[in-house]
Amino acid sequence: LFSKSHPELLKLSHGTLMTCTSLGQPSLHLIDVKDILSVVGMVPHSLTLPSGVVENRFFVVEKSGLKIACSGPEVDD
Template identity: 50%
Template sequence: MYRWSRLRLPNGQVARSAWKEALRPLEKTRMSRNVKLEIDGTTCYGEVQYFTQLAIRNDGPQAAWRFRTVALVSLYSAPDKQLLELSHQTVWSCTNQGEVGLRVVDVTDIQAVVAVIPHRPTLPSGVTEDRVFVVEKTGLDVSYTGVFAEEDDNDNEREE
């Protein structure tokens, strides 16, 4: 099994992995291993451990191998519902589930790299605990940022 540490997403971002980032000194860590995912129609967030390919054998008369590119991701918990509601769906405060949250996902489920910021809030329930909140880079949902300009027919005429 081979694994690798980074993957370029369709939006141009590069998602990295905890596997290699943990080997770097803190001042050289890029912290781009936290990602937004769409799994079974649900938005969730997680920390990429590493990327790899799985070999899948197709049985039948023309047996052959095909490869599926996946990521091992440690998913963060669902957000605190009360805090999410009080913040008008803007503060996604969750906990790191560690090994319990490990899941293999298809890389096409990864939508963007996000920031995950540690904080220690007092939740509406009165509990104070170590959590993280997610910050997304705005504007990544715009896939085409080029400018379309129509040619003016008069610009193509030559003066004689």
């Protein structure tokens, strides 16, 4: 669904920014749900590359919302 991470941006960010481009619908395919090992979020953003080119890309978010999911007050049922 997405390209490999941009190697120069990954290096400049010390391995913290994995940014990709969408490969579009032709890259879609079905998989067995039992084959899923993990899930990540792909958050859209636009950035200016070191070359000056502006691109619409996506960055990888792992474990999005796990910490904030339990940050509110406890509710008794």
